[in-house]
Amino acid sequence: MTSPLVIAIDGPAAAGKGTIAKRLAAHYGLAYLDTGLLYRAIGRLAHERGLDLGDGAAVGAVARELDPASLDDAALRGREAGELASRVAVHRQVRDALTSFQRAFAVMPGGAVLDGRDIGTVICPDAQVKIFVTASPEVRARRRTDELLAKGRAVDYGTILAEVRERDARDAGRAAAPLKAAPDARLLDTSEMDIEAAFRAACGIVDEAPYRDED
Numbered sequence: 001m002t003s004p005l006v007i008a009i010d011g012p013a014a015a016g017k018g019t020i021a022k023r024l025a026a027h028y029g030l031a032y033l034d035t036g037l038l039y040r041a042i043g044r045l046a047h048e049r050g051l052d053l054g055d056g057a058a059v060g061a062v063a064r065e066l067d068p069a070s071l072d073d074a075a076l077r078g079r080e081a082g083e084l085a086s087r088v089a090v091h092r093q094v095r096d097a098l099t100s101f102q103r104a105f106a107v108m109p110g111g112a113v114l115d116g117r118d119i120g121t122v123i124c125p126d127a128q129v130k131i132f133v134t135a136s137p138e139v140r141a142r143r144r145t146d147e148l149l150a151k152g153r154a155v156d157y158g159t160i161l162a163e164v165r166e167r168d169a170r171d172a173g174r175a176a177a178p179l180k181a182a183p184d185a186r187l188l189d190t191s192e193m194d195i196e197a198a199f200r201a202a203c204g205i206v207d208e209a210p211y212r213d214e215d
């Protein structure tokens with residue numbers, strides 16, 4: 001008997017990993033966890049409480065209190081929450097506080113898809129399928145800008161590109177669980193793909209994964 005399917009999706013901001021992960025979960029009948037929401041919720045809570053976001057001990061205490069049932073809040077999906085998330089996500093204390101919740105989610109009986117920055121490397125190193133979704137910073141900034149413009153926000157491409165680069169540098173440069181592809185992850189570069197093509201490519205990776213032939 002094979003164990004339930006776990007798919008780990010990692011990658012930088014606006015590469016398409018959230019949409020791909022959600023669609024894979026629906027397609028293969030798996031539970032889905034957007035782990036970025038955990039960091040976003042902690043960033044926002046810490047900010048609301050006026051904490052110094054550079055204080056790992058104080059922000060770690062917020063992380064240990066987090067109620068994962070409180071993640072269903074549209075405000076968490078905004079740009080500001082993303083910024084706050086990446087600032088609190090550098091702390092070891094914050095990451096450690098979230099590890100057991102994420103791992104418990106991953107081992108649920110029906111299988112799961114998790115997306116984030118360190119799923120294939122730290123949270124689920126034994127996931128049967130690992131995909132590192134990426135795209136050039138320019139393409140990602142263009143997508144983010146178009147998304148925000150479609151929501152009626154006044155944003156400009158240059159500002160978003162600078163934000164994308166800054167966030168990449170912070171996520172990849174931190175000591176605790178930096179953003180990087182696991183050695184056994186398949187790379188999916190979506191720079192030249194629309195979401196439909198990216199989803200089909202991701203399904204191809206899942207269908208080809210060795211676990212599918214095991215019994």
Ligand code: CDP
Nearest residue numbers: 013014035036039082085086089116117118
């Ligand atoms: O899609 P986008 O990158 O805008 O947002 P997200 O996936 O919600 O991640 C927001 C921030 O949370 C990232 O820039 C990371 O710093 C952090 N994060 C992390 O460190 N580890 C994760 N597993 C997920 C998010």
